[in-house]
Amino acid sequence: MSIDTDTARRIARLARIRVEEERLPALAREFDAILRFIEQLREVDVEGVEPMTSVTPMRLRLRPDEVTDGDRQAEVLLNAPDAREGFFAVPKVVE
Amino acid sequence: MTDLTALTLAEARDRLRARDISAPELTEAYLAAIEGADALGAFVHKTPDLARRQAEAAQKRLDAGMSPDLCGIPLGIKDLFCTEGVPSQAASRILEGFRPPYESTVTAQLRKAGAVMLGKLNMDEFAMGSSNETSCYGPAVNPWRRRDDPAPLTPGGSSGGSAAAVAAGLCAAATGTDTGGSIRQPAAFTGIVGLKPTYGRVSRWGIVAFASSLDQAGPMTRDVRDAAILLRAMAGPDPRDSTCADRPVPDYEAGLSGDIRGKVIGVPREYRMEGMPPEIEALWAEGRRMLEDRGAVMRDISLPHTRYALPAYYVIAPAEASSNLARYDGVRFGRRAALSPGDGIVEMYEKTRAEGFGAEVQRRVMIGTYVLSAGFYDAYYNRARKVRTLIRRDFETVFAEGVDAILTPATPSAAFPLGAAEAADPVKMYLNDVFTVTVNLAGLPGISVPVGLDRDGLPLGLQLIGRPWEEGDLLNLAYALEDAAGFLARPTRWW
Numbered sequence: 001m002s003i004d005t006d007t008a009r010r011i012a013r014l015a016r017i018r019v020e021e022e023r024l025p026a027l028a029r030e031f032d033a034i035l036r037f038i039e040q041l042r043e044v045d046v047e048g049v050e051p052m053t054s055v056t057p058m059r060l061r062l063r064p065d066e067v068t069d070g071d072r073q074a075e076v077l078l079n080a081p082d083a084r085e086g087f088f089a090v091p092k093v094v095e
Numbered sequence: 096m097t098d099l100t101a102l103t104l105a106e107a108r109d110r111l112r113a114r115d116i117s118a119p120e121l122t123e124a125y126l127a128a129i130e131g132a133d134a135l136g137a138f139v140h141k142t143p144d145l146a147r148r149q150a151e152a153a154q155k156r157l158d159a160g161m162s163p164d165l166c167g168i169p170l171g172i173k174d175l176f177c178t179e180g181v182p183s184q185a186a187s188r189i190l191e192g193f194r195p196p197y198e199s200t201v202t203a204q205l206r207k208a209g210a211v212m213l214g215k216l217n218m219d220e221f222a223m224g225s226s227n228e229t230s231c232y233g234p235a236v237n238p239w240r241r242r243d244d245p246a247p248l249t250p251g252g253s254s255g256g257s258a259a260a261v262a263a264g265l266c267a268a269a270t271g272t273d274t275g276g277s278i279r280q281p282a283a284f285t286g287i288v289g290l291k292p293t294y295g296r297v298s299r300w301g302i303v304a305f306a307s308s309l310d311q312a313g314p315m316t317r318d319v320r321d322a323a324i325l326l327r328a329m330a331g332p333d334p335r336d337s338t339c340a341d342r343p344v345p346d347y348e349a350g351l352s353g354d355i356r357g358k359v360i361g362v363p364r365e366y367r368m369e370g371m372p373p374e375i376e377a378l379w380a381e382g383r384r385m386l387e388d389r390g391a392v393m394r395d396i397s398l399p400h401t402r403y404a405l406p407a408y409y410v411i412a413p414a415e416a417s418s419n420l421a422r423y424d425g426v427r428f429g430r431r432a433a434l435s436p437g438d439g440i441v442e443m444y445e446k447t448r449a450e451g452f453g454a455e456v457q458r459r460v461m462i463g464t465y466v467l468s469a470g471f472y473d474a475y476y477n478r479a480r481k482v483r484t485l486i487r488r489d490f491e492t493v494f495a496e497g498v499d500a501i502l503t504p505a506t507p508s509a510a511f512p513l514g515a516a517e518a519a520d521p522v523k524m525y526l527n528d529v530f531t532v533t534v535n536l537a538g539l540p541g542i543s544v545p546v547g548l549d550r551d552g553l554p555l556g557l558q559l560i561g562r563p564w565e566e567g568d569l570l571n572l573a574y575a576l577e578d579a580a581g582f583l584a585r586p587t588r589w590w
Contacts, residue, residue: 015417015464016424017457018445027461030521034462037522040406041478044485051480055308055487055538056295056563060337075196079428088426093440 099124100264104321118167122150134590137260140215149211166209171266185303186230189451199301217256225527226516227255238263238586241551248510251281258285276531279543283505283556294538295340298333306415323347356390361498365401385579398489404533410479417463487537505543505556
């Protein structure tokens with residue numbers, strides 16, 4: 001299959017990356033080349049094969065459900081581009 | 096007096112313990128070397144004050160006669176590791192100004208062992224690249240050049256700064272990370288040793304995530320003994336990483352006997368690629384002969400799904416990256432784009448990510464988004480995960496048949512000129528990882544060992560792939576290969 005400009009625009013939108021309209025055709029061609037490379041996977045017989053979930057057979061350990069950390073508001077906000085009154089600040093979301 | 100920066104990690108350790116040299120003296124020698132090496136673009140955030148304080152503290156421990164292996168050893172740390180109060184930005188504009196208020200598990204362990212941090216090392220942005228050219232800092236440069244040709248070469252990637260720094264003697268050793276070959280390929284390009292451990296051997300906590308099911312940190316060092324020492328210090332269980340194995344870490348250095356008699360080494364026929372340069376073919380044959388001379392038994396093996404490893408990787412890694420990199424939204428840390436009046440939160444996300452991520456990162460995030468999107472998830476992502484199961488099964492089969500380790504080339508070529516990657520299309524660039532990526536998909540340990548020089552005088556490496564959790568055995572094989580190869584060449588200083 002081939003990727004058209006509309007698809008490229010949709011992917012960029014889903015990925016929340018602004019792509020200028022004039023760059024879309026080139027982007028579509030790049031995606032197309034990469035996807036053609038990936039298409040080789042269709043040759044493989046995967047009938048009855050389980051998709052890998054964990055590369056090392058191990059059981060995920062559960063820790064005790066206890067509070068062991070917290071009260072770090074200052075550290076959490078330390079690197080925020082815009083923090084006000086103990087919160088992260090963003091443009092207005094709800095009109 | 097000998098040049099202190101010429102000592103291996105093990106030699107420096109022994110001389111520090113013998114009070115032959117002091118930790119501050121060793122650190123000063125490296126700081127001076129770094130100051131004179133800006134042309135290599137290896138160190139992107141230097142931390143001389145921290146290094147001096149750590150060296151003083153290390154000397155006190157050495158004076159008290161209680162010093163772990165790394166006490167007083169100056170190291171370089173890849174920019175992907177979060178280091179408290181020190182810029183940690185994964186070579187991305189989007190993490191500009193980010194200073195973590197915490198320390199990654201690996202670097203915390205190194206600090207606790209008394210290691211000295213000289214600074215942060217260059218890399219491809221978010222570890223996505225094979226030439227260190229996607230870095231927001233500009234490329235790192237290989238200390239090696241072709242004979243009679245001053246054209247700058249890539250040190251490889253993504254751990255290009257780590258490789259350049261170790262090869263040029265700017266640090267005793269460095270940390271790297273490897274998602275598809277990012278430790279082993281740069282190690283091969285710069286004539287050093289690089290080890291990617293078994294998935295789960297080293298904690299990923301505090302390391303900026305690229306593809307969580309493939310990422311693994313490991314040592315980049317001047318020789319195999321140093322890799323054994325540094326791996327032991329980096330590895331071990333971590334309650335903060337649930338994928339980090341609860342397994343004791345052996346004393347890898349103590350296991351370096353060089354005795355490999357009777358070990359069965361697999362030589363996979365699928366790694367004999369069409370169009371492989373004759374020099375790589377010859378090096379591989381040479382490596383087989385060297386191991387055979389030491390008493391190992393060569394066996395031809397088949398890993399039938401090898402050719403599907405790269406396509407599977409270029410589904411799985413971008414898929415995981417698109418999810419991991421969703422956190423860079425301009426809200427909680429890093430860069431936020433300047434907004435126009437009336438811009439809402441979606442414009443903030445889109446503009447921030449457009450100006451914060453470089454072209455290769457954007458490309459992979461979008462490919463990942465596509466393969467995970469409704470209607471394509473099964474066709475791409477699930478199929479790739481099934482192929483991954485088959486790739487791991489290939490290895491399990493040969494290991495079950497008595498193969499102890501596998502010998503392959505580390506890279507399809509020697510280091511190439513900077514700028515060549517830009518000219519090539521992305522898919523061609525991906526072929527750099529053809530010999531290394533299977534190891535990440537199967538979660539196995541792999542090590543790159545410098546074995547020879549090509550006709551232009553550039554280093555070439557071979558890769559040994561081990562059984563899961565058997566880094567000790569793998570290091571001992573690498574030790575024998577290193578000894579047989581006797582690779583002593585060093586780059587001629589031009590920087």
